Amino acid sequence: MASEKGIKLLDFWVSPFGQRARIALAEKGVEYEHKEENLLAEKSELLLKSNPVHKKIPVLIHDGKPVCESLIIVQYIDEVWPDKAPLLPSDPYQRAQARFWADFVDKKVFECGGRLWKLKGEEQEAAKKEMIEILQILEAQLGDKKYFGGDTFGFVDVAFVPLTSWFYSCETCANFSVEAVAPKIVLWVQRCMERESVAKTLSDPKKVYEYVRFLKKRFRIE
């Protein structure tokens, strides 16, 4: 694997984590080879070799060297291609805030969202309550800013926006409305979708829902 030049991204079409990397690469105007892994079948040798610890996508392979974990990949991309579309602010305090909120999104949104569509009854209600709280916290953090990063699209925006394709699935499975609890977030999503990097990358929420229904059948959650 050592001295193969170029950039490869190991990905899975619906993965919001892979989409973080794709948005970052697009913002920076970086050319790369996109390799779709079929996670529903066997993992490729390249994936197993590039991420032996977790065997997960996304993996960015730069000149033969693998970088794993989506937010680490985004930071790497930001550092290697610093001249265009900087994603992390230059001020240390603002950087710390950006890292904190991206980490919050990581810890809270996907996991809680997963419980929303996987569980039923009381457990689902509990997850719904939690998700509403999480969205309200993020709504407050966004406030009246154009992006989480302020006037410029940044690290937290990249971290969060791919997860918003899953809102429709959460709303449908758990019967609630994101717009009702976090209208500013919904408008922020629309603004992000005006960016080519985001529009070309995010999955159609209806396709995500089809995928969620497929998973539910496969794991007999119905």
Place this chain on the structure above:
Amino acid sequence: MAGSGTSDVKLLGAWASPYVVRARIALNLKEVQYEFLEEQFGTKSELLLKSNPIYKKIPVLIHDEKPVCESMIIVQYIDDVWINSGPALMPADAYDRALQRFWTVYVDDKFVPSLFGIMRSPTEEAKAEAKEQALASLQLLEEAFGKISKGKPFFGGDTIGYLDIALGSFLGWMKAFEEMNGFKLLDDTKTPLLCAWADNFCNNEVVGAVIPETAKLVELAKVMQARYKSAPPAN
């Protein structure tokens, strides 16, 4: 933003928390003067609740009244602000940084839960499983050390860096568990590189000053274990 002499730096913490140790090591390496505000075990001060409303947890670094939360975010912040003081905590090369970040996440997500699983496990069986997972994690970290240190004493090379701080801050608790359970987590035959690294780390004067004493941690662990045993079973 000025040097350590003119800015106001406070750290909310507790002596036994390895996450707080991380922040203290970073501050000490950078020779930053700071006020350590000890939280009392079992309670949360108003300042903590105000400074970290999301998680209500220590450590919190308060720099010129502005709070920074999450231990490794604090470490990166310290490295970014006090850039001209002490060693760089992050390597210069972007790929090396990505590697140290990866293994730091691994420490937090995989190693630490299995380590504390040893104390928290209700049955001997669960305890044995936690121990196996902790040992397996350390084996991977041993291999990572071989690649990342490039023959030098620390993950960071000649000086203590980001990943050293992330993992090394848990050495106090690791020694406590070894003593309490009569087994070795770091072993000369299985993890010789990490054994040498642990010695170098703990013998560093800046670190030695803040890593809690094994005997005190053992005492605390016994108190905490009694609490876990007497607490009603989690559903």
